[in-house]
Every structure is written in structure tokens, then in C-alpha cells.
Amino acid sequence: MAGGMIGGGNGRRRYKAMAEINVTPLVDVMLVLLIVFMITAPMITSSVNVNLPQASAKAASNDSKPITITVNAQGQIFLQNSQVQLTGLVATLQQISQNNPDERVFVRGDKDVSYGDMLQVMATITQGGFTKVALLAQPPGAGQ
Missing domain, CATH: 1.20.5 (Single alpha-helices involved in coiled-coils or other helix-helix interfaces)
Known part of the structure; x- marks a missing residue:
């Protein structure tokens, strides 16, 4: 006590x-x-709602221009400005980057593209040996 x-x-x-x-x-x-x-x-x-298509982060500055892959609302895949199939994406990427797996690859996707489709594109790129793969987002207030 x-x-x-x-x-x-x-x-x-x-x-x-x-x-x-x-x-x-x-x-x-x-x-x-x-x-x-x-x-x-x-x-x-x-229970947090997120709006993934917008971000305020700045892109890393580097001397070399990154390779850009775009997935439009219809699910078509474009490497730079030319359309490619998902099966030939890695071979074309390796050809453009001269087999450099450290080349920066940016993936842009329309808001209406499903998360699964974007994940499949990113998984294909990383399985091809590319290590620097990132999603691009629209900065807040841009294009509204």
C-alpha cells in the first residue's frame, strides 16, 4: 500500500x-x-482518398533527356511519339537507350487509364532491366 x-x-x-x-x-x-x-x-x-494525377514534386534535373512512355485513355502505348505494343516495348527501349539500364524512363498515363494497365506497363519496363522508372503527374493548377 x-x-x-x-x-x-x-x-x-x-x-x-x-x-x-x-x-x-x-x-x-x-x-x-x-x-x-x-x-x-x-x-x-x-480511408484516405488520393488524387494521383497531380503532384507538386519537381523532376530531378539531369543532363540526359529521359525516355517518355505515354499511355492514352484508350490504352495505347506510345514510346516518345511513336505507338508500340506492350510486347515490343522493352526491345524498343533497349534499342533507344543503347542497352543502358540506368537510363531514366518516365511513364505518363491518362487519368482514365486503369491502375492495372499502368502497373502492367511499369512491370514490363522493370522486368526488362530498367532501374530508374517513374510515374509523371500533372502539377497542381496546371491544365485545369
């Missing part, structure tokens, strides 16, 4: 207050808060 007995020889006992802090209730409260945050954090993260 919060007191210690001080005994005298006369049979009367007094309790003296101890100067120690009882941390058990504090630990209990902290554990409950930890559990509450562990349960609610995934719910908060998964």
Missing part, C-alpha cells in the same frame, strides 16, 4: 506515507492507449 508501519513498543502503530510513485495505473493507461492506436491507425490510413 501507500504506507509503512512504524511500530512502537506500546502497541500503537502509525502509518507513514511512502514517497514512491505507483506506476501500475500509468502503465495500464499507456497499454490501453497503445492498443487503441494500433487498432485505429490502419483504419485511418486506408
Whole structure:
């Protein structure tokens, strides 16, 4: 408890207050808060609506011009300005980059293109050995 007995020889006992802090209730409260945050954090993260086509990040400046791949609303794939098929995309990329896997490749996609189609294009490029593949987005306020 919060007191210690001080005994005298006369049979009367007094309790003296101890100067120690009882941390058990504090630990209990902290554990409950930890559990509450562990349960609610995934719910908060998964309910966030995102608008992926816009971003305010600036493109990295580099001397070489990156290769740009565009996927239009109909799902057609364009390498620079010429249309290519997904099956021949990697071979054409390797030819343009002179087999340099460190060449920067930017992938642009229309807002109406499905996420799966964009993922398939990016997966094809990375499986072809290209390591610097990035999605391009429209800066906020541009083209609205």
C-alpha cells in the first residue's frame, strides 16, 4: 500500500506515507492507449482518398533527356511519339537507350487509364532491366 508501519513498543502503530510513485495505473493507461492506436491507425490510413494525377514534386534535373512512355485513355502505348505494343516495348527501349539500364524512363498515363494497365506497363519496363522508372503527374493548377 501507500504506507509503512512504524511500530512502537506500546502497541500503537502509525502509518507513514511512502514517497514512491505507483506506476501500475500509468502503465495500464499507456497499454490501453497503445492498443487503441494500433487498432485505429490502419483504419485511418486506408480511408484516405488520393488524387494521383497531380503532384507538386519537381523532376530531378539531369543532363540526359529521359525516355517518355505515354499511355492514352484508350490504352495505347506510345514510346516518345511513336505507338508500340506492350510486347515490343522493352526491345524498343533497349534499342533507344543503347542497352543502358540506368537510363531514366518516365511513364505518363491518362487519368482514365486503369491502375492495372499502368502497373502492367511499369512491370514490363522493370522486368526488362530498367532501374530508374517513374510515374509523371500533372502539377497542381496546371491544365485545369
